Amino acid sequence: MNYSYWETEHLLAEIDYLIVGMGLVGLQTAVALKEKEPKAHVVVIDRHAWGLGASTRNAGFGCFANVSEILDDLKTDTPENVYQTIQKRYHGLHKLRNKFGDQAIDYVAKGSCEIFTKQNRDDLSAAIDSIQAINTILHSELGLERTFTYTSNNPLPNAIGAIRNSYEGQLNTGKLYKSIYSFGQQLGIKLYGGIEVKAWEKADKVAVQTADGLTIKTNNLIICTNAFASQLLDEDIAPCRGQVIVSEPLEQLPCEGLYMYNQGYYYWRDIDNRILLGGARNMDIKGETSYEINSNDTIISELKRFMMEEIFGKDVQTAIGIDHQWSGIMGMGKDHAKAPLVKRVEPNVYLAARLGGMGVALSATVAEDVVTLMHS
Numbered sequence: 001m002n003y004s005y006w007e008t009e010h011l012l013a014e015i016d017y018l019i020v021g022m023g024l025v026g027l028q029t030a031v032a033l034k035e036k037e038p039k040a041h042v043v044v045i046d047r048h049a050w051g052l053g054a055s056t057r058n059a060g061f062g063c064f065a066n067v068s069e070i071l072d073d074l075k076t077d078t079p080e081n082v083y084q085t086i087q088k089r090y091h092g093l094h095k096l097r098n099k100f101g102d103q104a105i106d107y108v109a110k111g112s113c114e115i116f117t118k119q120n121r122d123d124l125s126a127a128i129d130s131i132q133a134i135n136t137i138l139h140s141e142l143g144l145e146r147t148f149t150y151t152s153n154n155p156l157p158n159a160i161g162a163i164r165n166s167y168e169g170q171l172n173t174g175k176l177y178k179s180i181y182s183f184g185q186q187l188g189i190k191l192y193g194g195i196e197v198k199a200w201e202k203a204d205k206v207a208v209q210t211a212d213g214l215t216i217k218t219n220n221l222i223i224c225t226n227a228f229a230s231q232l233l234d235e236d237i238a239p240c241r242g243q244v245i246v247s248e249p250l251e252q253l254p255c256e257g258l259y260m261y262n263q264g265y266y267y268w269r270d271i272d273n274r275i276l277l278g279g280a281r282n283m284d285i286k287g288e289t290s291y292e293i294n295s296n297d298t299i300i301s302e303l304k305r306f307m308m309e310e311i312f313g314k315d316v317q318t319a320i321g322i323d324h325q326w327s328g329i330m331g332m333g334k335d336h337a338k339a340p341l342v343k344r345v346e347p348n349v350y351l352a353a354r355l356g357g358m359g360v361a362l363s364a365t366v367a368e369d370v371v372t373l374m375h376s
Contacts, residue, residue, distance in 0.1 A: 001212050011190070012216050016040040018208060020197050020232075021224035023051025024359055025352050027180045027191075028367035029224055034187040036371060042189045043218075047196035047211070052293065053226055054359050056177050057328030059244060059267060059278050061258055062107060062169040064089035064361050066114045067127040067148055068263040070134060073338060079137075085339050085356070087141050088365045090167075095364035100179040106172035112258035113162040115154065117310070120262060124161050131163065155255050157313035170258055170269050176360070197232065206348055222350045222370060227331035228291065229353040233345060236337060237354045240330040241288040243299045244278035246271070247307065248321035254312055266306060274323070277307050293327050300325065330357045342369045350374060 003012075017033050019026045022044050030044045050056060065086045073082045097107055116124035131148050138147045144167055154162045184191065196211035200221060208216040223229050227239040249272065256270045268277040280302045281288045287296055307320060331354045332338070338356035345351050352370035355362050 003214055008214075011192075012043070012214075014041055015043050015216065015218040017042045017220045017222065018206070018216060018218035019044040019222045019224055020046070020208075021051060021226065021228075022046035022048075022191060022193065023053060023055030023224065023226060024177070024180065024363035025055075025226065025355070025366050026051065026222075026224035027177075027184050028363055029222055029352060029370055030189045031180065031184050031187060032367050032371040033374075034184070034189055036375070038187075043192065044184070044189060045192045045195040045197070045216075047194070049193040050177070050181075053228060054242075054328040054330050054355075055363075056173060057244070057293075057326055058173055058360060059269060059276055060171050060173040060176075060271070060360070061112075061267065061269065062093050062171050062360060063112055063165070063258060064093060064168065064358070065138075065147070066112070066165065066260050066264055067130060067134060067163050068114060068123055071126060071130060072263050077337065077339075081339050083137060083141055086138070088340065089358050089361035090142050092361045092363060092365040095368070096176070096360070099364070100176070100183070104179050105176040107169055108171075109167075109169040110257035111164055111166040112168040112260065113151075113154065113164050114264075115156060115159045115259055115261045116161045116163075117158045117261075118160060121160065123263070127163055128161075156259075156311060158310055168258055170271075171360070173360075199232075200349070202346060202348065220348045220350070220374065222352060222374075223345070224352050224370075226353045226355055226359065227329045229331065229341075229351060231291070233351060235341060235351065235353070236333050237331050237341065238289060238334045239291045240281070240332040240357065241290050241293070241296070241327050242278055242281060242330060242357070243288075243296055243303060243327050244276065244325070245300065245303050245307070245322050246277075246324035247275045248323045249273045250275070250320070261310070266310075268307075268311060275307065275311060275320075277303050277311070279303070280306065291329060293329060295325065295327060330359070331355055332357065340366045340369070342366060342373060344373060 200208045205217045206221045230237040265282045266279040341354040
């Protein structure tokens with residue numbers, strides 16, 4: 001396609017900050033920059049009409065930690081890194097809520113439960129043994145009283161126990177994205193979909209090459225494409241696909257709030273009288289290490305089984321209908337690293353990615369961190 005004089009000389013000219021990726025991090029990075037420099041020309045581009053990877057395809061969990069995940073992370077990372085990441089998630093959620101308001105994003109503090117069955121009884125024992133020590137650390141780091149509590153009472157059919165986090169909640173992903181997007185527009189940020197970046201080179205400015213032959217010049221380039229950043233940079237970021245299904249509307253739900261099972265590989269919640277269930281990536285790790293936003297039949301079958309047997313119970317007489325099904329792409333560290341990757345790649349080129357499946361919670365703090373780095 002040949003771009004017009006008006007497009008190249010006005011819409012895409014004199015750019016102070018060009019952000020690649022119109023997801024939660026990209027939009028909030030643009031907002032943070034525009035609030036810091038109101039006169040700056042800030043442009044956000046994306047190959048899709050909006051941030052399609054995970055920002056509009058997540059489950060709407062306003063969560064920051066569960067005990068089994070903490071214990072698993074401590075096997076491969078330092079306590080300092082593990083708890084620092086939890087701290088960023090916790091403060092990131094509060095930044096979102098304070099800036100846009102709970103009502104605007106449908107945030108409801110219903111709490112969360114990590115479920116244990118006979119299949120992972122040993123994990124439950126390890127979690128119970130660790131609760132007091134973890135609570136002590138989180139009180140020191142976050143000021144929270146008894147973040148995790150054990151309960152033997154649970155409405156789910158096969159649960160033998162649960163660990164509750166009363167400080168977590170759920171939100172509406174669509175409303176969250178629209179709130180940030182609209183806020184950015186009101187600040188005067190330019191948002192352009194349908195532009196795919198292939199490469200760039202540094203001269204007097206950063207010259208960005210697009211898939212359709214356009215060259216966009218900018219004073220600063222910020223890559224905020226999470227998992228897809230590894231297609232542009234040689235960094236420790238791997239794509240991690242997640243599958244999600246949503247039930248038909250039901251007269252009565254077996255549970256409300258956020259639930260997790262098997263170190264968070266399974267996760268579900270209530271939404272509009274439905275059950276939203278995602279995960280089961282552990283059933284096909286290799287197949288779900290993909291950039292393709294496709295369905296995985298093996299995992300979809302497992303999610304349907306899990307919904308019937310573990311959430312509703314085998315005594316349910318008729319199958320629960322599935323009204324919605326989709327997948328999204330998260331960005332993980334190749335060596336189990338979950339700490340966000342915020343760095344200066346080269347002069348005037350920056351990276352803010354690898355949200356570790358916690359993009360909702362981390363997006364605000366990661367955006368703030370990269371803007372701070374740019375102005376340091």
